[in-house]
Amino acid sequence: xxxxxxxxxxxxxxxxxxxxxxxxxxxxxxxxxxxxxxxxxxxxxxxxxxxxxxxxxxxxxxxxxxxxxxxxxxxxxxxxxxxxxxxxxxxxxxxxxxxxxxxxxxxxxxxxxxxxxxxxxxxxxxxxxxxxxxxxxxxxxxxxxxxxxxxxxxxxxxxxxxxxxxxxxxxxxxxxxxxxxxxxxx
Amino acid sequence: xxxxxxxxxxxxxxxxxxxxxxxxxxxxxxxxxxxxxxxxxxxxxxxxxxxxxxxxxxxxxxxxxxxxxxxxxxxxxxxxxxxxxxxxxxxxxxxxxxxxxxxxxxxxxxxxxxxxxxxxxxxxxxxxxxxxxxxxxxxxxxxxxxxxxxxxxxxxxxxxxxxxxxxxxxxxxxxxxxx
Numbered sequence: 001x002x003x004x005x006x007x008x009x010x011x012x013x014x015x016x017x018x019x020x021x022x023x024x025x026x027x028x029x030x031x032x033x034x035x036x037x038x039x040x041x042x043x044x045x046x047x048x049x050x051x052x053x054x055x056x057x058x059x060x061x062x063x064x065x066x067x068x069x070x071x072x073x074x075x076x077x078x079x080x081x082x083x084x085x086x087x088x089x090x091x092x093x094x095x096x097x098x099x100x101x102x103x104x105x106x107x108x109x110x111x112x113x114x115x116x117x118x119x120x121x122x123x124x125x126x127x128x129x130x131x132x133x134x135x136x137x138x139x140x141x142x143x144x145x146x147x148x149x150x151x152x153x154x155x156x157x158x159x160x161x162x163x164x165x166x167x168x169x170x171x172x173x174x175x176x177x178x179x180x181x182x183x184x185x186x
Numbered sequence: 187x188x189x190x191x192x193x194x195x196x197x198x199x200x201x202x203x204x205x206x207x208x209x210x211x212x213x214x215x216x217x218x219x220x221x222x223x224x225x226x227x228x229x230x231x232x233x234x235x236x237x238x239x240x241x242x243x244x245x246x247x248x249x250x251x252x253x254x255x256x257x258x259x260x261x262x263x264x265x266x267x268x269x270x271x272x273x274x275x276x277x278x279x280x281x282x283x284x285x286x287x288x289x290x291x292x293x294x295x296x297x298x299x300x301x302x303x304x305x306x307x308x309x310x311x312x313x314x315x316x317x318x319x320x321x322x323x324x325x326x327x328x329x330x331x332x333x334x335x336x337x338x339x340x341x342x343x344x345x346x347x348x349x350x351x352x353x354x355x356x357x358x359x360x361x362x363x364x365x
Contacts, residue, residue, distance in 0.1 A: 005308065008280065067279040067281060069277050069279040070279075070309065071301055072278070072301070081303075085305065109258060164283045164293070165292070167289070168286075168289035168291070168292055171287060172232050172234050172243045172289035173236060174287075175234070177239070185342075186348075
């Protein structure tokens with residue numbers, strides 16, 4: 001019985017220059033449906049809400065995004081059941097999310113941020129007049145043609161879409177071939 | 187130093203008895219008596235078959251384990267002479283799977299567990315050198331062609347010492363061919 005597992009995108013701090021093209025591309029492809037966001041800066045009338053976060057640290061910088069965990073702490077922590085697994089990916093339902101922040105605290109990567117909800121080129125307000133927010137995290141560009149936009153736009157190929165099981169099998173073969181070289185170790 | 191199990195592609199015939207031995211050691215002999223669909227068969231080593239060879243690949247129990255370094259929840263630790271995963275702590279982020287250069291870690295469902303959406307927990311799975319099993323690694327014991335060996339620190343050290351002495355003797359013979 002083979003269990004299929006979710007893919008994810010990882011950044012490479014040795015290649016990343018911190019240009020944030022990934023963040024912008026992420027925001028753009030996810031906003032087109034609800035907001036009139038085009039391909040030029042002038043068309044952006046709503047807050048930029050990426051689903052991955054360029055992170056600077058003492059060793060350099062790299063984008064941090066969701067690993068689509070198989071026993072996802074965010075999914076398990078969400079009382080509203082706003083986080084579900086669809087086609088092996090962990091997905092937040094923006095409509096269901098009430099901004100309780102439990103998922104943020106449960107995630108060990110900091111892959112979730114509370115960001116404003118925008119529709120029709122405007123931020124959405126609550127009854128109080130304050131901006132409605134939601135838990136924003138990578139959905140691996142589900143339903144978006146061409147796959148993860150961050151991977152596609154990175155000018156330094158610092159992002160990689162990982163198919164963990166396929167990569168594991170390839171690494172297994174290399175490890176097996178290496179055993180041929182070490183078989184007479186005694 | 188950590189110990190590890192090593193396969194010899196010249197001896198391995200690809201029969202997968204090691205995989206069965208591994209599951210029996212970790213699940214118990216009852217797996218032969220129950221409905222095969224009622225449990226998940228999750229060996230901790232992976233049989234590789236290519237045109238050139240057949241051999242199982244398993245964790246090398248690295249001295250500076252990449253899997254241990256990347257685990258965000260501290261679920262991987264050194265225990266005795268092995269690197270082991272605490273499956274209760276693991277939340278299946280796959281970072282270790284991505285970090286391991288040998289492909290020794292895979293993700294497996296935990297029977298009887300459940301997540302908030304009702305599906306089974308899926309966690310990292312890898313060789314634990316049969317930690318806690320007195321007779322040692324089951325794969326080594328069950329292999330019909332003795333293609334698997336448990337490499338210990340003592341064995342590796344003595345093999346290295348033997349090779350150094352051999353190298354020294356060879357060099358000496360080259361310097362003083364008359365002796």
